Amino acid sequence: MGAPIVPANETAILQKLISIREKLTAIKQDRSTYIKSSDISSIYDQIIVEVRKINHIREEPSLHDEQNRVDVVLDDVFQLLSLSLLTVGLTRTAPATYASLTTVKRLLDHLCESRVYSENDLKPIQDRLNEIENIIERDDPTESAEIIQLIRTKANVCEISLKGLIESVAVVSPELAPTLQKLVSIKRQIISVGSMPKLHVTELKKLQEELRQIDNARVDGNFLSPDGNIPDGQNLLNGLLEECHNVLNDFLARKELVADSLRPLYDQLVEMKNQLEGMMLTHRWTLRETDLYNYQQKLQSIDDMRVNGSFLDAEGNAPEGQVVLLYLLRRCYALIYRLLVSSEPVSEALMPVQNQLSTVRKCLMEVKRMGGLSSTRELYPYQMKLASIDNLRVDGKFMIGNAIPEGQGLLNALLAEVCKFSHISVKC
Incomplete structure (x- = not known):
């Protein structure tokens, strides 16, 4: 089903937002000169005007339940604005956090879906959200109240998701936390090795041996504490251990990395991953944060192709290679997130x-x-x-x-x- 039709009283706003998006895109693509703070500030003022119009029209709460093309274009505009502010060094402003929050939300959704994470994975995200919260709550008289509310709402959604993930790992006793982290690490290594075009059986066998050692440390199927007790969190760890074995055995027995119908997506994701990994090495010299916009858009487009969490073929089936594609997708999100948080307050x-x-x-x-x-x-x-x-x-x-x-x-x-x-x- 398509997006709701844009109401007549929002049509002019949509056209203005499209015009603003085109301006930001033109600035992003112009490599003949540096992006200037004054240009971005001027466009930001125009965005504030349109946001106020939207809020005035949508005074009834029910009108916020459905999103139409105005919301989609507004999201694009804020993504570009946020990345532009990072590019000119205004990293400590509320709208500059928008792109980071969007990526954080995607990462949290994928962590929840994969069920492969530990406190070590959640702590940096929690720290980043706390940092963003401080930026939002800072008493800045020059900032628009409407924009602050928009960013705060986006941050709250991330904080709710994070809280759920933290609660899910809280059931694991502190004595088992190192084992949980080890299993999370092993599963990621398995998928990373298994996602390579050439199957590295030796590397997988090493990981299989590490799993066997963890398996053998159990007593009657339980992970024990040093004093011989059975700590909380057995179901989570046993389930993760079984998943590691299943994924590893699938890779060892595979005939093809991904089904032919998923090969184009695989090639796209591998290319993006390689390019983003290259940026991680050279970003101090070559990265213009606005370059990340195209990667974000492509990844979100690929992510949104999934149906009930799976990539489907023309017949509506979920072919082999789901684990590989999801790993590559999540890896790309993680790389974009790291590039965003590494942005420095320098133009x-x-x-x-x-x-x-x-x-x-x-x-x-x-x-x-x-x-x-x-x-x-x-x-x-x-x-x-x-x-x-x-x-x-x-x-x-x-x-x-x-x-x-x-x-x-x-x-x-x-x-x-x-x-x-x-x-x-x-x-x-």
């Missing part, structure tokens, strides 16, 4: 300067670790580089044309630290 315009300073700092720390330089003369190249960076400043600010990009405090602090450090890296 892309100043990232080259930050990278240079970080590199000089890293080199000097390594020199000190190795015992320091033999003479002050060997410090000259570092000091000359720092002097050239210092000369980029105008009245203590790093300028790009007439603009003062975000990240001044961080870069000035880093420059001061490295300059001070450069004077103590000579052997005594």
Whole structure:
């Protein structure tokens, strides 16, 4: 069934949101110049106006129950806005958290569905949601109350999902927590190895031996505590152990990685995973956060193709390869999440300067670790580089044309630290 028809009184809003989306997309695609904070702020003001119109029209609570194309386009707009704010270094603003919250919700849904997680997996997400909560609740008089409420609602949905996951692992006694974490790790390793185009039987056999050791440690089918008692959480751990055995045996007995009907999806997900893993290595130098928008859209499109959790073929059947595709899908979500949270409060315009300073700092720390330089003369190249960076400043600010990009405090602090450090890296 398609989305509800857009009401007549929301048609103008839809057209305006589509226009805003096109503007943000054009800015995202323009590689000839850096994204400017002023451009994004101007567009953000337009978004606030449209959100207020929507809220005014939808005063009746019942109108919030159904989503039409206005909501879909508004979500796209906020995704692009959020990523644009990250790109210009405004990471500590409420709307900048939108893309992160969207990815967190997908991750939580997949954790719930897979039932393969431990407290170690949930703690970083909980920390991130707490951080977002602090950003939302910060008393910022310049922020729109409507936008704050929109972000808060999205964060609340994530917190409810997280609470359910935390409660589900709370049934496991602390004595069994290490075993749970080990089983979670083994299952992920099994699926990771089993998802490779070439079957690595040796690696799977090693994991099979680890499972056998965990299995043999049980007494009468129970995991015991050091004092010989039977702690809580037996059903969860035994179920996970059985799942590990089943998945591993399926991979060892497989003839094909995925069915032919799922091969196009598999190829797409592998390509995205490889590209995102490449970004993890080079993001400090090459990543423009808005680039992640296309990946988010593709992943959500693939994810939404599932019916009752499975990818179906033309006949409506669920072919072989479901576990592999779901692993790749979840892996891509996790990579996007890590890239989002690693975004620093520095505009892309100043990232080259930050990278240079970080590199000089890293080199000097390594020199000190190795015992320091033999003479002050060997410090000259570092000091000359720092002097050239210092000369980029105008009245203590790093300028790009007439603009003062975000990240001044961080870069000035880093420059001061490295300059001070450069004077103590000579052997005594």
